[in-house]
Structure formats: structure tokens, C-alpha cells
Amino acid sequence: MQRKEPFRAAIFDRNNVLIEYDFDVAQAFFGPLLPISIFELGDRWQTWGETVGFPATPADETPFWQGFWQHLGDELALSASVVAKLHTFEYVSVLRPFPDARPALQAAKDRGLQVGVLSNFPLATIETSLAATNLLDLVDIAFSSTNIGVAKPNPAAYQHIMQALDIAPKDALFFDDTRIHIDGARQLGFTAYLIDRRQADHDLKTGIINNLEILPTLIDKGTTNFPD
Template sequence: MAIRALIFDRDGVLTYFELAEAAAFFRPLLPISIWEMAQEWQAFGEARGFPTSVDDERRFFAAFWEKERARHSLSPAQHEALLAFDYTQFVRPFADAEAALRQARQAGYRTGVLSNFSLASLDASLHAAGLAESVDAACAATVIGASKPQPAAYDRIAAMLMVEPHECLFFDDEPICVAGAQAAGMYACLVDRRRQDSDVAAGVIHSLEMVPAVIERLAG
């Protein structure tokens, strides 16, 4: 067995969203909670269609904030502040993420990110988190038209990395997505950051510091 590429989910594996800071940003701008706003955002995206390109994403946000302005009778200043909102400023890398990607590249592996993200700006979020320089290819579900655990999503990232699925080792924090990768022919491992330790033999790790141990076990 020869692994040539390591593929990671973004949210919960490489990065997390600084929710408290985002809530503080929205608090003076909207009369609803960040959770209620997120529900309105989801409903808007499902009705309109989530953006499939960065240009479409700009139009998406402009239309959504205009809808919020009218729905909640926002002031011009509140509306302008929402139009300037950049979610990537609240994306944070886990402490072990950059090193895991960098060391994988140094060891000769190609690196990819496969996310069920509903926005097109996955690359921008990786740049904001300081991870983009160590990523060879990144796929967001809304852009490629397939989401995990659909086989097409895994096939697409493998093709972008110029490897076959059986040459990939995939890491995700959702069991269904790990199972999807395995069904697509990849080796896969669950990342559960709630755990205090890892069970490499069972395919579960609590930290990306354990990635080399997973590779070593597969090679053995």
C-alpha cells in the first residue's frame, strides 16, 4: 500500500469558527441572535442556491444582507457594516493543523482539503487561517456539485491531486464522511478532538499530531 496524498476536512479537523467573536460583531447590527441569523441565511441559500463561484458569492451576500435590511428595518450604517462582513476573519486554525500539512508536504505527500462548505471561498478561508501555502488542492461542495459522502466528491479531490482514490488517506470529524471515503476506495481516519487519546488501530485520532502514526500503521 502506497499513500501519495493526505486529504483533510476543514471544519473540525483543520479549523474552527470563532463563534463568540462573530456573535459580538453581529450583536449591534441585527436584532436577532447569530443562531437565528444563521437559520435565515440557510433558508435564503436553499431558496436561491448557494454560490458556485467567488463572484457569485459576492452577489449572494449582497442579496442576503439586502433581504436582512428590509426584514429587520436596519439603518444604512448597519447595512453597510453587514456588506463589509468577511467571515474568514473568524476562521481559526487548530494548533496542530499547520504543522500537519507542512510536514506532510515535506514528507513528499500531496495535500488536499475536501469540505462540504456551502460557500465558494474555501481557498480564502484557508489563506486567512494561514494554511493555504501547504495545501495543493481544495474542493468545496457547492463549487464541485457534489458533497461528502457522495463518491463524486472524493473522486474529484483525488483527480485534482493527480492520484487514485486508493492512494489517498482521508481525515474527517464526521463518521458518515469517513465511511464515504472508504466506500470511494480511500483509506480514512476519524478525527475526534473531544477524546483525550487516540486509537490508531481503530482508525480514530484526537490530534493531527497522530497523522504519522496512522501512516506508519498503514505501511506496516
């Protein structure tokens, strides 16, 4: 069924929807320095954040990273020169946008929609990450769970960005790669699509898409929410 009212906003998750990690770049930097894989490094970083608390503001990120690198150096008995090299790492250097991300955001803006990003990314510098991937200029508002103190699928996370955009759930398209986040959005009344880039094709009957190239069609035609 087509909607009677046009959408006013499109809200996107960040990771695996707009942006992905470039593991080749990460491996090129960390491979010569560490005796562990980049995936174990990621696990240790997550554990560090859960232990000491993820930074709530951009200003908190420098000491957060400094503490992690020193802690890792002590745990792995790394040389001072290696630890010094680790301190030069910028996480945005391993981020890259999907080819369809900027065209999708531009399509939404061209159709008069506000664009929001709502991510469970545990760092406060989500805008920095969007700027580094050449997307920020097309985004009206961006929040990470650290910024707002609550994470999807908690209804308060969705409500936070709704208030910032001055919209109701019925006014917005919502895109995420995590099923429980999509379910949470649909329960509130969003028209929400699960994006699964591994899938061969779209399955619009169940609200699954495999890329953002279809976004203009979803905006122009409109849909109702999908059954559970």
C-alpha cells in the same frame, strides 16, 4: 497491519478538522447590530443559500452576500446604518486554524505527500478561507461542494479530488469529522480517520483520532482500512 506501499496523499475536510469558527469574534461583530443570536443568523444564512442558491464562483459571492444582508435588514427592520455595517462583514474574519493544522500539513508535505482539501463548504472561496488561516501554501488542491457540484458522501465528490491529485483511494489518508463522509471514503478504499476533537484520546482500532498531531505516525507506520 502495515502497508507495503507508502501513502501518496493526505486529504482533509476543512471545518472542524483544519479550521474552526471563532464565535467570540462573530459575537463581537454581530452582537451590537442584531436582535438575534449568531446561531440564528447562521440558520437564516443557510436558509437564504438554499432558497436562492449558493454562489458557484467567487465572483457570485458579492451579490450573494449583498442580497442576504438586504433581505435580513428587511426581515428584521434594521436601520440603513446597521445594514451598511453588515455589508462590511468578511466571513474569513471569524475563521481560525486549529493549532495542529499547519504542522500536520507540513508533516505531510515533508514526507512527500500531496495535500488536498475536500469540503462541503457551500461557498466557492475555499482557497480564500485557507489563505486567511495561513494554510493555503501547504495545500495542493482544494475543492468545496459548490466548486464541483457534488457533496460528500457522494462518490463523485471523492473521485473529483482523486482525479485532480492523480491517485487511487488506496494511495491516500482521509480525515473528516462526519461519520457518513468517513464511511463513504472507506467504501471507496481510502484509509479514513474520523476526527473528533471532543474525544479524550485516539481510538486507532476504530479509526478515530482527537487531533492531527498523530498524523506523522499514521503516515510513517501506515494502516489498513478499519472494520465497519
